[in-house]
Amino acid sequence: MVSANFWVFLAMVIYFAVMLGIGFFYSRRSNSSASQYFAGGRGVGPWLTALSAEASDMSGWLLMGLPGLAYFTGLADPMWTAIGLALGTYLNWKLVARRLRRYSVIAGDAITIPDFFSKRYHDDKSIISTIAAAIILVFFCVYVGSCFVTVGKLFTTLFGFDYHLTMILGAAVVFVYTIVGGYLSVVATDFVQGVLMFFALAVVFFGSIAGAGGVQQTAEFLRGIPGFVSGTHVATPALDEIGRQIVRDGQAVFGAPSEYGVITIISMLAWGLGYFGMPQVLVRFLSIRSVSEVRKSRIIATGWCVASLACAIMIGLVGRAMMPVHFLTQTDAESVFIVAAQMLLPSFMCGVVVSGIFAASMSSSSSYMIIGASAMGENIFRGLLHRKATDRQVMIVARLTLVVMFLFGVLVAYDQNSSIFQVVSYAWAGLGASFGPLMLCSLYWRRTNRPGAVAGMLVGTAAVLIWHNLVKPLGGVFAIYELLPAFLLSLLAIVAVSLVTAPPSEEVLDEFDHYMDRPDDSVVDGELLVAEGMAAGQAASGR
Numbered sequence: 001m002v003s004a005n006f007w008v009f010l011a012m013v014i015y016f017a018v019m020l021g022i023g024f025f026y027s028r029r030s031n032s033s034a035s036q037y038f039a040g041g042r043g044v045g046p047w048l049t050a051l052s053a054e055a056s057d058m059s060g061w062l063l064m065g066l067p068g069l070a071y072f073t074g075l076a077d078p079m080w081t082a083i084g085l086a087l088g089t090y091l092n093w094k095l096v097a098r099r100l101r102r103y104s105v106i107a108g109d110a111i112t113i114p115d116f117f118s119k120r121y122h123d124d125k126s127i128i129s130t131i132a133a134a135i136i137l138v139f140f141c142v143y144v145g146s147c148f149v150t151v152g153k154l155f156t157t158l159f160g161f162d163y164h165l166t167m168i169l170g171a172a173v174v175f176v177y178t179i180v181g182g183y184l185s186v187v188a189t190d191f192v193q194g195v196l197m198f199f200a201l202a203v204v205f206f207g208s209i210a211g212a213g214g215v216q217q218t219a220e221f222l223r224g225i226p227g228f229v230s231g232t233h234v235a236t237p238a239l240d241e242i243g244r245q246i247v248r249d250g251q252a253v254f255g256a257p258s259e260y261g262v263i264t265i266i267s268m269l270a271w272g273l274g275y276f277g278m279p280q281v282l283v284r285f286l287s288i289r290s291v292s293e294v295r296k297s298r299i300i301a302t303g304w305c306v307a308s309l310a311c312a313i314m315i316g317l318v319g320r321a322m323m324p325v326h327f328l329t330q331t332d333a334e335s336v337f338i339v340a341a342q343m344l345l346p347s348f349m350c351g352v353v354v355s356g357i358f359a360a361s362m363s364s365s366s367s368y369m370i371i372g373a374s375a376m377g378e379n380i381f382r383g384l385l386h387r388k389a390t391d392r393q394v395m396i397v398a399r400l401t402l403v404v405m406f407l408f409g410v411l412v413a414y415d416q417n418s419s420i421f422q423v424v425s426y427a428w429a430g431l432g433a434s435f436g437p438l439m440l441c442s443l444y445w446r447r448t449n450r451p452g453a454v455a456g457m458l459v460g461t462a463a464v465l466i467w468h469n470l471v472k473p474l475g476g477v478f479a480i481y482e483l484l485p486a487f488l489l490s491l492l493a494i495v496a497v498s499l500v501t502a503p504p505s506e507e508v509l510d511e512f513d514h515y516m517d518r519p520d521d522s523v524v525d526g527e528l529l530v531a532e533g534m535a536a537g538q539a540a541s542g543r
Contacts, residue, residue, distance in 0.1 A: 100282060102515060218318055
């Protein structure tokens with residue numbers, strides 16, 4: 001008789017094969033030029049743009065980190081985080097997407113985020129793009145590591161395999177299809193993975209309700225845990241000397257709930273600010289086929305985000321009712337989605353559903369790796385070190401960078417006790433504070449100049465590192481999520497330095513005025529063609 005694990009494993013192998021097939025399918029087209037490899041030739045449709053942006057953004061923490069947090073401490077933390085992320089998703093598509101797509105063409109046809117910042121401020125010495133690329137490489141290596149942690153935990157929980165071996169093998173699959181297929185393979189696989197992630201969340205959520213005995217019984221159980229379903233209190237698991245939740249008479253023990261005050265709520269809502277600086281999302285705005293299709297993508301992306309976040313949180317809450325003493329640490333609780341799928345679904349269907357976790361990790365880590373590779377190849381190698389480099393040379397450097405990021409990610413992920421949620425929150429803050437204020441100022445404030453841009457990125461990065469490691473441990477009001485103070489300090493640095501230094505050149509101001517000539521909602525594709533012609537003329541004149 002064939003074992004249940006065989007059918008789970010078979011479903012996942014089929015899924016892996018499909019993802020690799022997509023990578024090889026797009027390999028020829030992606031390798032035709034750097035523009036194709038890094039931005040898909042700006043020819044990606046609204047559905048692929050929307051779902052690939054969300055799938056790459058959410059990563060494995062949506063199916064493991066967020067449900068685990070809900071399972072262990074209740075509703076408050078994940079709920080306020082999800083509200084912040086949903087608002088941030090909508091506002092990013094509303095305020096940034098159209099403007100960035102249009103301005104990136106007018107500003108020398110930029111195809112990466114560091115490239116856009118550099119060309120926006122006419123930084124001929126590539127100082128801005130080099131700093132931006134370095135920041136991306138640092139924080140994206142951490143991000144890649146968090147995705148590899150997810151992969152290792154998935155296979156260990158499902159099959160009892162060795163964590164380190166399966167983490168490395170899963171990471172290798174991501175590495176292969178990313179290095180072969182480039183951006184188009186990443187977007188195409190992200191679309192498939194976004195659909196699968198949504199399907200997986202919905203199936204396990206509704207199955208968990210039934211497994212826990214129905215809505216009424218589940219609600220009564222959860223209300224019996226002090227502070228568990230409150231938005232202003234957080235449940236407090238009683239822990240033993242080694243940090244595991246105490247179980248007494250077959251029941252998990254909780255202490256008095258902790259107050260979830262205004263400062264903490266603001267801290268969680270601040271997660272939404274990170275979107276304005278997330279390169280893996282912003283690069284989708286650069287690559288969308290048409291400005292007129294942004295509105296459709298915004299609706300798709302926001303709807304997917306809200307529904308998926310809600311399902312992920314509910315899986316964690318219902319999982320506590322269905323398996324009240326199964327997970328005794330928050331790190332262990334991050335496997336609640338996997339265990340619920342095993343309990344509720346036939347083996348092959350379980351394999352399909354839990355592939356959603358691998359899908360989330362693959363979609364995110366591949367996006368981080370391709371953006372990191374583009375930062376090194378396009379912005380540091382060609383932009384700073386070898387300005388006459390050919391596309392072939394740039395892509396060789398990019399692929400070498402992929403190898404380094406792969407190895408560094410494996411190193412970060414080697415500790416299997418790492419909390420996915422905590423690792424992601426650190427990298428999210430770093431990127432959001434470094435690039436978010438600068439992106440908004442670049443698109444909306446005419447007076448922003450090159451020194452201000454440099455100051456904003458450096459202050460944002462430094463503020464995250466200092467606040468997280470030195471200020472946050474002080475507690476009280478200082479325990480706020482580092483993204484919020486770092487974002488505000490970065491914005492202040494941009495404004496202050498821009499005002500006390502020389503204004504931008506007339507050429508930069510004229511370019512900004514041309515970009516602002518018409519409201520976003522009246523932009524038509526013909527204007528982009530004119531802008532592309534302007535960019536080509538400027539390049540030919542040696543600008």
